[in-house]
Amino acid sequence: MTVRVLTCTAAEILAGKLSASDDGKGIVGQLSIPEYQRPYCWQEQQLMQLLTDIRAQKEQLSDLPYYLGSLILHQENGKLNIIDGQQRVTTLVLIASLQQGLNLALVNSLEYEHPTSLQQIKHNLKWLQSCFSENTAYWQSLMDFHKLQFTLVITQTEDDAYRFFETQNTGGVRLAGTDIIKAHHLRAVSSMYQKTFAKQWEGLGKLDDTVGALLKGRYWQKINMRELPSHQQKKKLRDTIVSELAEQTAKGTDIAFGRVYRQLGLAGEVRQHLDQQGYELRQPLNAGVNTIRYLSYFQSLYQHYWERPDLPGLPGYNAFIAWLKGLEGCGYLEGLYKACLLQYISQFGEKQLEAAAKKLFRVVYSRRVSNQKAVRENSIYAFVRETPVLDWVALSYTPEQCFKYFDSFTLTVDGSNLDSNSVKKRYMSKVCQFFELLLAVEDYEQCFAQALTRKVAGGL
Structure with missing residues (x-):
């Protein structure tokens, strides 16, 4: 990895003149923001933090420079691509544009096309103007760009720049x-x-x-x-x-891999079909x-x-997903459910999707009633090791084969915490209401498991 480390002031960056701290040699290159970089996204909280830090440094150590962290740059074809630091550099450009008598070559050289960047730049510029208009002379003296310093980390390849970036904590929004x-x-x-x-x-x-x-x-x-x-x-x-x-x-x-099935005729002819x-x-x-x-x-x-979800041909599926997203205390289970749902749809499309969604629910959300109390994050990993529901989907060639795995799952209910208005009890009540389950008062938990199994596994 070839890395050159220099120091420079914010004034030099704004003027496009970057000088080395070790040998006095300048770095030839124009600062630019690559297409693949994320948009400018600093908000008022980050702006205020930067201004507060600079002001505190100015008041405590007025003669010393204030360090703004590292800029990681990739040198290529006369350009210095900003790999890390564009949030800070853009913010300084906005601040500098409000001051008079500065050499602002960088203001005209940086290009922003992403709508998020343009919107945030307009918002932040307006916010900074409102701050500076209250005491222009004070802010002019405070923002001494000759005393704001950066360390420049310049690499010859992008891969080196990103490797270096991953090992550093250079501040800003990570x-x-x-x-x-x-x-x-x-x-x-x-x-x-x-x-x-x-x-x-x-x-x-x-x-x-x-x-x-x-x-x-x-x-x-x-x-x-x-x-x-x-x-x-x-x-x-x-x-x-x-x-x-x-x-x-x-x-x-x-390359996109996918399932193909072939129909073989009596005469040996072959017809191929894609499921997705x-x-x-x-x-x-x-x-x-x-x-x-x-x-x-x-x-x-x-x-x-x-x-x-707004599928005209699947109103039952739309209603079920809307109801499912409103269940209380099931966040970790929802994460597993979404993975299973994407696995199923990527293999079978909309084939029997409403039935698949409800059968998946019975398996995945079983943890809500088989646990004594809360469903913890690490218990989801334990569940998929015991019940490889994602593999059931991935290894099936047809929805019917997949459903056999789902229906063979035994739903059990832990009877604790059902005598009060607990999360588990409220969850079971909502399930009963949605699936129109009529349960006997005695042996409530066993009745719940059997009724939901009949409704979902056998009644669709």
Whole structure:
């Protein structure tokens, strides 16, 4: 890894003149923001924190420079691409644009096209104007760009820049796992199409829930069972996303694996049919276009069948999903359910989807009534090891084969905490109401399990 470390002031960055701290040699290159970078997203909270820190430093140590962290740059073809630090640099450009008599070459050289960036720039500029107008002279003296310093970390390759970035804590709003894999895959796309796929990625919206479901589907399989980090272990979870959906992707073209069945006639003729047109959830991935389209496909499924289900031919499914999302105390179970649902739809499309959704519910949400009290996050992992529901879907060739696995599952109810207005009791009452279950007063829990099994497994 070839890395050069320099220091410079904010004034030099704004003027486009970057000088070295060791040998006095300048760095030739114009600061730019690559297409694959996330939008400018700093909000008032980050702006206020930056101004507060600078003001505190000015009041306590007026003659010393204030350190603004590192900028990680990739030097390429006369440009210095900002890999980490664009939030801070853009904010300084906005502040500098409100002051007079400054050499602002950088203001005219940076380009922002993403709607989120443009909207946030307008909002932040207005907010900063309102702050500075109250005491212009004070802010002019406070924001001395000659005393605001950065460390520049300059690499010759993008891969080196991102490796260095991953080992540093350079401040600002930290990249999430989905941001890092975005950069990884857009770098793998031909430069001719990079802008097109960058816009496609940004159009996907927030990917966190979809990626979470995909990780469960890819990790929780009997043949290679792996435990996912808790949602509270943010760094480990981010590293898992990067490892599974970036580092472990291969090089190659866009390939979509899918189920094909062949009908053989009496004369030996063959007719082939595809069950679906997209990607298999557990399929191997290649860097670049392949993974981008894979994520785009599953994001579309997630939005269409879970987030905003409005399927004209499946009113019963629409109503069931709307009801399911309103259940109390089932967040962790919902995460597993969404992974199973995406697995099913990616294999069988809308074939018997309402029946599949309800049969899946009976299996996955059984943990709500088989536990004594709360459903903890780590208990979901224990459940899929005992009940490989994702494998039941993945290994089935037809919905009917899949349903046999679902229907063979034995639903049991722990009778504790049913004598009060507990979460479990409220959950069971809502299930009874939705499925129109009439239960005997005696042996309530056993009656519940049998009635729901008859209704879902045998009554659809």
